[in-house]
Amino acid sequence: MKKNIKSFASVLMIGTLLISNTTYAKSFKDLNKSGDYGWAYSSVDNLSNKSILGGYPDGSFKPERPVSFLEIMQIIKNIKNPSDIEMQKAKEAFMPVVKKYKVAPWAQDSVCYALFTNVITEKTLISASNRGFLKDTNTVYPNRNSVTVYFGRAFGFSGSGKTDNLKHKDLKNVPNMTKGYLSELVDAKIYSATGSDGYFNGNKYIRRAEVAVISDRAINYLDNKKVETPKENYETGDLTTGLIEDVKHIEGNVDFITLSGEESTIKIDSKEYRIKLNNIKIKDLNNSYNGDILTLKDSKVLAEIRNGEVISIEIKNTNDSNINENNESQKDEFEINISGRVLGSKKDGDTNQIEVYVLVSDTSEFVAGDTIYVESNKDYRKDQTVSIKGIQVDGELKELNIQN
Numbered sequence: 001m002k003k004n005i006k007s008f009a010s011v012l013m014i015g016t017l018l019i020s021n022t023t024y025a026k027s028f029k030d031l032n033k034s035g036d037y038g039w040a041y042s043s044v045d046n047l048s049n050k051s052i053l054g055g056y057p058d059g060s061f062k063p064e065r066p067v068s069f070l071e072i073m074q075i076i077k078n079i080k081n082p083s084d085i086e087m088q089k090a091k092e093a094f095m096p097v098v099k100k101y102k103v104a105p106w107a108q109d110s111v112c113y114a115l116f117t118n119v120i121t122e123k124t125l126i127s128a129s130n131r132g133f134l135k136d137t138n139t140v141y142p143n144r145n146s147v148t149v150y151f152g153r154a155f156g157f158s159g160s161g162k163t164d165n166l167k168h169k170d171l172k173n174v175p176n177m178t179k180g181y182l183s184e185l186v187d188a189k190i191y192s193a194t195g196s197d198g199y200f201n202g203n204k205y206i207r208r209a210e211v212a213v214i215s216d217r218a219i220n221y222l223d224n225k226k227v228e229t230p231k232e233n234y235e236t237g238d239l240t241t242g243l244i245e246d247v248k249h250i251e252g253n254v255d256f257i258t259l260s261g262e263e264s265t266i267k268i269d270s271k272e273y274r275i276k277l278n279n280i281k282i283k284d285l286n287n288s289y290n291g292d293i294l295t296l297k298d299s300k301v302l303a304e305i306r307n308g309e310v311i312s313i314e315i316k317n318t319n320d321s322n323i324n325e326n327n328e329s330q331k332d333e334f335e336i337n338i339s340g341r342v343l344g345s346k347k348d349g350d351t352n353q354i355e356v357y358v359l360v361s362d363t364s365e366f367v368a369g370d371t372i373y374v375e376s377n378k379d380y381r382k383d384q385t386v387s388i389k390g391i392q393v394d395g396e397l398k399e400l401n402i403q404n
Helices: 006-010 038-050 068-081 084-100 105-116 123-132 144-154 175-187 208-223
Strands: 245-257 265-268 271-275 279-285 300-306 310-317 334-349 351-361 371-376 385-393 395-403
Touching: 038 208, 068 105, 068 144, 068 208, 084 105, 105 123, 144 175, 144 334, 265 300, 279 351, 334 371, 351 385
Parallel strands: 271 310, 279 310
Antiparallel strands: 245 265, 245 300, 265 271, 300 310, 334 351, 334 385, 351 371, 385 395
16 A cells, blocks of 8 residues: 655654754754764655655754654654545544643644544543643653554554564563564564664653654555554553553551662552662651661651652651541642753743753653753753752642752
8 A cells, every 4th residue: 555645744743843844854964874873864864855854943853852742643643644534533533532631733633533543542641641741841751662552553553463573681671562562563674673772661752763763664664554453452541551650659657678689678558669779769858867778667658659669758757656547638749859951942932941851850750861841031051961940749740940
């Protein structure tokens, strides 16, 4: 089936993210055959030569930048190139849902199409909204685990592929749902069997260079295959569950701690969690902690838990025996601290939108390698290191401010 891919010109467009403009074809100043992203050069070149992929007005491609949830939906729509009739049906069926969750106007059609073809579900859209995927500022980016599922479903795969073709060194850390689609994408030669340097890195965001390669290979695959997206026997739940990191906060008493290197554990209110002593962050408001984690036994703590591992602990008043039985209704509010490197800035009225690459963070909402956007009255130069503080309430980030 030979597909018309002219409409792919709007792939990866949000603001000036990628602009189809032949002026920049073959001349991206930050992308060449021998550079760090030389492996993506051919794919970017193929797409730009067809006048369907461009770069920024300054002549750069910015291959390292992350791609957002909405951009992935836009990419899928343009790769699949639905007919006008199919798009009309998609909008009639799902536009009220899309508007309900305040999807940006530029992405509404693509999200309608994704819902219509079962690439995502309404529960996925709800989760995306709650996680910050749909925000224009301080955007949270989906990781490779979830993006792989979206691509797999979009290209007509069932998610039941055998995994013996996967050679990634970190395969044991990849969720089963992702593995099934990953296997089929590898067989279709859309994904690599070994990933980046042998690793899949499922919890990392996906970069523009990677998306360009996947898009190029997907177009070649779809040009030669008649692909119908399955409508039955499809997972209908939240497609981020188990793919995006599961983060929660537990307040309770420490029953015991076992120290055994990487196998160390901590038990809070009768439930056991993993703990890495070199990574755990301790917040002590009472100035009573002496550095020995074993002394936390019998203490009341607030623990932040990511995928079954305690990553931070706030020590509460250990002498307070009157535990509030209604603490489930109380707001969980605390300060977060982030250190990052400025990637660039853009003037937005009286303020500046500062793009920051996260280096260190004490919240799982943003981890090292994420890119975030922070509003500031002050401008910052590229590669400048900045400190950022914010407030997180019940797991939701309320504000971010650059301190220096």
